[in-house]
Amino acid sequence: MAEESNRPAHRFRLEGASCAGCVRKIESALNDVPGVDEARVNLGDRTLTVRGDADPQACVAAVQGAGYGAEEVRTSEREQREQQRAEEQQHYHQLLWHSALALGLGVPLMAWGLITGEMGVNSVPQQLAWGGVGLVTLAVLVFCGGHFYTGAWRAFRHHNANMDTLIALGTGTAWLFSMLVVAVPQLLPEAARHVYFEASAMIIGLINLGQALEVRARGRTSAAVEKLLQLQDPTARVVRDGGEEDIPLEQVQVGDRLRVRPGEKIPVDGRVLEGGSLVDESMLTGEPVPVRKSEGDSLTAGTLNKNGSLLFEAEKVGADTRLAQIIEMVKNAQSSRVPIAKLADTISAIFVPTVMIIAVLAALAWFNWGPDPRAAHMLVVLTAVLIIACPCALGLATPMSVMVGVGKGAEYGVLVRNGKALQQASDLTALVVDKTGTLTEGAPKLTDIETAGDADQLLALLAGLEQGSEHPLAEAVVTAAREKNLALPPLEDFEAITAHGVRGTVGGKKVLLGNGKLMQREHIDAASLRERAEQLAELGRTAMFAAVDGTAAGIIAVADPIRDDAKDAVARLLELGLRVEMLTGDSSATAEAVAQQLGIERVHADLLPQDKEKIVGDLQQSGERVGMAGDGINDAPALARADVGFAIGAGTDVAIETADVTLMRSSLHGVADAIELSRATLRNIKQNLFGAFVYNTLGIPIAAGVLYPLTGALLNPIIAGGAMALSSVTVVSNANRLRFFKPSEVQQ
Amino acid sequence: MTSALIVNLVGLLLVAAISWWFWLQPRRHRAEAVNAAEKLRVLVRDGVYEPDRIRLPAGEPATLYFRREDPTPCAEWVLFPDLEVSAQLAVHRDTAVDIPAAEPGEYPFTCQMQMYRGTLVVE
Numbered sequence A: 001m002a003e004e005s006n007r008p009a010h011r012f013r014l015e016g017a018s019c020a021g022c023v024r025k026i027e028s029a030l031n032d033v034p035g036v037d038e039a040r041v042n043l044g045d046r047t048l049t050v051r052g053d054a055d056p057q058a059c060v061a062a063v064q065g066a067g068y069g070a071e072e073v074r075t076s077e078r079e080q081r082e083q084q085r086a087e088e089q090q091h092y093h094q095l096l097w098h099s100a101l102a103l104g105l106g107v108p109l110m111a112w113g114l115i116t117g118e119m120g121v122n123s124v125p126q127q128l129a130w131g132g133v134g135l136v137t138l139a140v141l142v143f144c145g146g147h148f149y150t151g152a153w154r155a156f157r158h159h160n161a162n163m164d165t166l167i168a169l170g171t172g173t174a175w176l177f178s179m180l181v182v183a184v185p186q187l188l189p190e191a192a193r194h195v196y197f198e199a200s201a202m203i204i205g206l207i208n209l210g211q212a213l214e215v216r217a218r219g220r221t222s223a224a225v226e227k228l229l230q231l232q233d234p235t236a237r238v239v240r241d242g243g244e245e246d247i248p249l250e251q252v253q254v255g256d257r258l259r260v261r262p263g264e265k266i267p268v269d270g271r272v273l274e275g276g277s278l279v280d281e282s283m284l285t286g287e288p289v290p291v292r293k294s295e296g297d298s299l300t301a302g303t304l305n306k307n308g309s310l311l312f313e314a315e316k317v318g319a320d321t322r323l324a325q326i327i328e329m330v331k332n333a334q335s336s337r338v339p340i341a342k343l344a345d346t347i348s349a350i351f352v353p354t355v356m357i358i359a360v361l362a363a364l365a366w367f368n369w370g371p372d373p374r375a376a377h378m379l380v381v382l383t384a385v386l387i388i389a390c391p392c393a394l395g396l397a398t399p400m401s402v403m404v405g406v407g408k409g410a411e412y413g414v415l416v417r418n419g420k421a422l423q424q425a426s427d428l429t430a431l432v433v434d435k436t437g438t439l440t441e442g443a444p445k446l447t448d449i450e451t452a453g454d455a456d457q458l459l460a461l462l463a464g465l466e467q468g469s470e471h472p473l474a475e476a477v478v479t480a481a482r483e484k485n486l487a488l489p490p491l492e493d494f495e496a497i498t499a500h501g502v503r504g505t506v507g508g509k510k511v512l513l514g515n516g517k518l519m520q521r522e523h524i525d526a527a528s529l530r531e532r533a534e535q536l537a538e539l540g541r542t543a544m545f546a547a548v549d550g551t552a553a554g555i556i557a558v559a560d561p562i563r564d565d566a567k568d569a570v571a572r573l574l575e576l577g578l579r580v581e582m583l584t585g586d587s588s589a590t591a592e593a594v595a596q597q598l599g600i601e602r603v604h605a606d607l608l609p610q611d612k613e614k615i616v617g618d619l620q621q622s623g624e625r626v627g628m629a630g631d632g633i634n635d636a637p638a639l640a641r642a643d644v645g646f647a648i649g650a651g652t653d654v655a656i657e658t659a660d661v662t663l664m665r666s667s668l669h670g671v672a673d674a675i676e677l678s679r680a681t682l683r684n685i686k687q688n689l690f691g692a693f694v695y696n697t698l699g700i701p702i703a704a705g706v707l708y709p710l711t712g713a714l715l716n717p718i719i720a721g722g723a724m725a726l727s728s729v730t731v732v733s734n735a736n737r738l739r740f741f742k743p744s745e746v747q748q
Numbered sequence B: 001m002t003s004a005l006i007v008n009l010v011g012l013l014l015v016a017a018i019s020w021w022f023w024l025q026p027r028r029h030r031a032e033a034v035n036a037a038e039k040l041r042v043l044v045r046d047g048v049y050e051p052d053r054i055r056l057p058a059g060e061p062a063t064l065y066f067r068r069e070d071p072t073p074c075a076e077w078v079l080f081p082d083l084e085v086s087a088q089l090a091v092h093r094d095t096a097v098d099i100p101a102a103e104p105g106e107y108p109f110t111c112q113m114q115m116y117r118g119t120l121v122v123e
Helices: A002-006 A020-031 A056-065 A077-116 A124-157 A163-183 A197-221 A224-227 A320-334 A339-369 A374-388 A391-411 A417-425 A437-440 A455-466 A470-482 A516-521 A526-538 A565-573 A590-600 A611-622 A636-641 A655-658 A669-704 A718-738 B002-024
Strands: A009-015 A036-042 A047-051 A069-073 A235-238 A243-248 A257-260 A269-274 A277-280 A291-293 A310-316 A412-418 A432-433 A445-451 A490-499 A501-506 A507-516 A542-548 A551-559 A579-584 A601-603 A626-630 A642-649 A660-665 B040-045 B048-049 B052-056 B061-070 B077-080 B085-088 B093-097 B107-109 B117-121
Touching: A002 A277, A009 A056, A020 A036, A020 A056, A036 B093, A056 A069, A069 A339, A077 A124, A077 A197, A077 A224, A124 A197, A124 A391, A124 B048, A124 B117, A163 A197, A163 A374, A163 A391, A197 A391, A197 A718, A224 A320, A224 A391, A243 A611, A320 A391, A320 A412, A320 A445, A320 B093, A339 A374, A339 A391, A339 A417, A339 B002, A374 A669, A374 A718, A391 A412, A391 A417, A391 A669, A391 A718, A412 A417, A412 A669, A417 A642, A417 A669, A432 A437, A432 A611, A437 A565, A437 A579, A437 A590, A437 A626, A445 A455, A445 A470, A445 A526, A455 A470, A455 A542, A455 A551, A470 A551, A507 A516, A526 A542, A526 A551, A551 A660, A551 B077, A565 A579, A565 A669, A579 A590, A579 A611, A590 A601, A590 A655, A611 A626, A611 A636, A626 A636, A636 A642, A636 A655, A636 B052, A636 B061, A642 A669, A660 A669, A669 A718, A669 B048, B048 B107, B077 B093
Parallel strands: A432 A579, A432 A626, A579 A601, A626 A642, A642 A660, B040 B061, B052 B117
Antiparallel strands: A009 A047, A009 A069, A036 A047, A235 A243, A235 A257, A257 A310, A269 A310, A277 A291, A412 A660, A445 A551, A490 A501, A501 A507, A507 A542, A542 A551, B040 B048, B061 B093, B077 B085, B077 B107, B107 B117
16 A cells, blocks of 8 residues: 555546446556556546556547546645655654764764773774774764765766765765774874764764754744645535535536535635625635625635535636635745845855865864874864854745745735845835725715705705716715615706716706806805815815705715724834825825824825826835835736835735735735734844854854864864754744744734 | 975865866756757756756746655755746655746756755756
């Protein structure tokens, strides 16, 4: 069984196969394909499983040649992850075991040296004894650290040098020198006849241990993607031929009808055909209140069906679902480069050969100018420099932090496009916010209706009139009337008068609704209402005059309500030291009123869509680093122009593709979260880079023996090995600290 | 005295050899070419990509198949920073990495820690 699962398997979805005859034909066609060990068709779910090393394309061709269709089913991301986890676990245990074995040899040898002080080779019995130890050490080195040597050799042949090179050279030199001492002690002065077998064994043991700890710590860095993957159940219940059956998620196809029962997760994106239920979408939108779904509503994979049973049709499956796209984006961003790492990258590229040269030069210096025993000192210095230098810490410094930081963002509904966006978000100085849909709800509501007569009656008349209009404000009036269950009278002779308002005959009455200019034009005395209209405008509401049968009848006001959390979010952004400016197409009176309520000082009103981009550009010209927050639909050019574009609006497809940062949650708090997170991540990266630089710039000279005049001793290569193993673990652990990041809003 | 001279000479020769082999020696070894339709497998093992120099025709997207045989975490990702492409590599199986159509030039690809290194030559 174990052997069978080790052989690679490919699964294909078959088309046109429906009888036992087809099974035979397909199977025999595949048996002719080179590399196929076994081909098996399962008619039940119309799949084909092929074991062996065959090329999947060739298998598809063979099936097509037999007259059927086949499409490879990719193993689910989740299965793959589980497999990788298992591999990782196995690798971890192997490293631990190797480490234990090498340390099991190294520690007693080191203890022997420390206790007895007899590591020298001065007699034939000693030669024999140490010779034996040397061979055992070689066996341990090869068994526990063989991959370092093969890796170093391979890299060498490719004119490349990496960490393996340093480890192989360091431990190899120590072992070779010791064997030389054992074989021909007379070549060396008496004081230098010292063996270093314990050093090679200990170094290999410690580095294996360090790698094991690193594997452990790294596993945690990808926890965020794991969480997203777990939002998907491995199976879906498909309704076919009247019955329901559970099939693996990968086999769901567009157009399948699926059943989701209460408490189950929605498997793929689709549209409700039957039934109604509350669906918890908080995992994707951060919106805590479940959304009611009924016939015709869209469903998103990964969300949770709360209380009702739903029958729906699959519209997007596999890699096309929004969840899959989010996961893909997070994964891409996690592995992208951050500009700040450029210096580290340049250094990494030349690091290893440079260290090798330093090691040789340091050894030469000790040979020429150092005290006796010079040969022994040379060796210790050479080994210690090679071993202590750690390119890993330098190389790991940024990617680990980015990995954790980007993953953490996904947890809070902040999707960062790449490392560059992350870095730019951390040093923004100004944030430009589009008002509609970001600071306000984006759907105007009727706020006031004032009349000397019956308010409901007037509202019914006005709503009747506005039925004919397509203006967004009209919708607010009609909705208000519907909410009050008012019957709307019939409308005749509707006319929209540009820049003035509308008029028509409603239920036999001539009704006018519009601004002051309309009243003037129609010679209606609305002087009594003007003062009130001005008051309403100061509150940020749009006031309109109504007239019925030639006399002023009242005033109504419509406003786009400010989002509940906008004020807090703006306060947070100001606290972060950003200059916040508001953009809107509204008139300046309304805009000023909104801005005042939110605590925003600068307002750009009466804008056309193309003006927004210009304002972002002007700010950049004046030296600001500008972020722009908008819904990603109307303000795409401005979002693109800004140093960092934040698309707010529950992650529409467009936004995910274009914005630097996509906020799943429709709240400005997301921008503050993103900026706080990016700052925390950049801080973490800087700590890591600083640590790695300092470690290497201090460690290498110490290993080369600059402290000898002070301490009278050289750095023991074993300690160098320990330091090197610790340094990369420290970097990964520091990056892992980012997992405890919490946005300030949550802290309160 | 002569032994001291020899040691110093060997040391300096080593320095020269290191610089020559790793930096100066032009990488003349063969670059594997791949057409857009072909399948090129890159073996990820023991600290090197094999092949580590891959030729692609300019202006055509291509797919490379990375087969990772090294379970150490270093080999887990492959990054093409200039092309903004990256992929997480599965152990003991092929991972397809789609390379977008690119301008002629050399594009390095590395692991996260830049220990594995390769070059994509688009021409």
